[in-house]
Amino acid sequence: MREFLPDVDNVKLQAAFEIKKAYEDGELSLAAAKAELKNRVKVLHPYEVALIEQELKPEVEDECRKEDIQGMIALFEDVLDRTRPTLPLNHPILNYYRENDVMRDLLKQVEDLQQYPAIKNQWLEIYDHIVRWRLHLQRKQNQLYPVLEKKGFTRPTTTMWTLDDFIKDEISAAYNLLKKADVTSLNGGNGELSLMSEADETAFIKLQPTLVADILDLIQKEETVLYPTSLALISSQEFDAMRQGDFEIGFANITPEPLSTPWEDGLQAGGVGAGVGTEGQDGLGTGLRTGRPSPNGVATSQAAAEQSSNPNSAKVPGVTSNALASEIAALLGKYGYQSPEATDSQQELNVTNGKLTLEQINLIFQHMPVDFSYVDENEIVKFYNDSAHRVFPRSSNVIGRDVKNCHPRKSVHIVEEIISKFRSGEQDQAEFWINKPDIFIYILYTAVRDRDGRFRGVLEMMQDCTHIRSLTDSQTLLTWAAPKDEQGSQSDAAGISMKSDASSTHGKAVQPAAPAESDSTKLAGSNAPAAERIEADRTGGEVKITPETFLKDLLAVDPELKAYLIELNPKFRALNTPLARIMLPKARVQDMSERTGIPLSELIGKLEAFFVRHKQ
Incomplete structure (x- = not known):
């Protein structure tokens, strides 16, 4: 962790740790501890607090939940820099701050509303937004923590993750109680205004102060230490790479800058937590952060610094660094030396049975109907296949991580048991399955061993x-599930006879069966009244779409919309997963906008334009 930070004063860190411990143990009063900090520490950056937690403080069970953030702020208030950084609009950390701002407003509404008799619909309006904050936590766990872990800052993964899950469970418990509550209608049974039963109301209201306090506690821990430390440890290029995964997971109650917005390379006001940038570097009071941050808190360009300090680094006219690198690579290749990066994707590789290019190998994995993930013998995640139909989404940030850190603490013991029994040879397989209405997921873990039986x-x-479980009888004749679209190679191809003992065509072509309904069509219901209304509204190819229009109804009008949406935004790839069966019946255009970050008016415009292009 230290190698990614400015030079650290170990004496100062040790002093801060000792003073904090003495205060927590009751050996120093708050006033005395603050005086000691002013005298011995003077200034403390958030990343230094993180370093104390990482290196000097032993890890304990539920550490993040037990940490008194208010007490820490009160203790360090005279020496700790808590300035909120000014960041580019498309910066991942800014999105976390914005989500927290919205959550604070929601929690104020909770505190206000709990003073009055509980009206279910009023609470649902607030909680429909609060539950979305789980995306904030999910993104943090799958995007931010893995990068910090690679930098040596593992405390978020091992401690804050537990608090994240605890709060997710609290939110879910309150929301489920709210949704299952018995309703007494006040408006003639139309459900527009309803009260919860007395028992449910009491239980629900009792949860609110604790939930508010816990969420505010987590927010302060994020903004006091986690986010400033992330800005100190993570490079601009890494933040840029993080954005794609952020959009795939989604955002909570905010509309982020579109993914297509150009990345403002390295702009970070205040650098690594100094709070104040150096004027004149880029006209915004911020430094370009492409190398190691400078000790004064303002990041500098490592490449520029190296060039300015090296008198022999002047550019050669007509020769770029890329051209020189290409010439060197060509020269090395001539004599049989080749870097891994230079491997030709079309070069055939010897596999166990046959030869395949790297491109072919990747294509095969991408088109597999099964999701694969591989963890090596050192328990490091090395691979997963990025198919369009993944059952559960994955982020590339899991690659290179300890597999135990990819799971909540409450399930780590299961991961450890599986690996232990596989490693010892006691077991070779472990299977699980998820059986819910309209969906069946099968999961199989297999021990990988080499020819000598060694665990790999x-x-x-x-x-x-x-779909497999729904099949009955036998099908031995080729039957197309659905016709190809206009860009496809076939639309009305005749079926081909596949002879079997059960049936024979005697050389005659078999007419294809009627196209099967796609999942989205089944869910949408082509005869749904809403879909009929949308179809009836088409005038000259136009479709009237509002924020409340359901996606299932749009798909019922034109199933090709699904492919267009996936091309429009990677987040829509979820439509190709089994989770679509759960999402589609409830997803509205408004939800689509919030989930993908596409502004509502822009999304409606794109949808309307799609139907104009595809008018019949």
């Missing part, structure tokens, strides 16, 4: 078997 890792295979 674990292969996870996951498949949506819902």
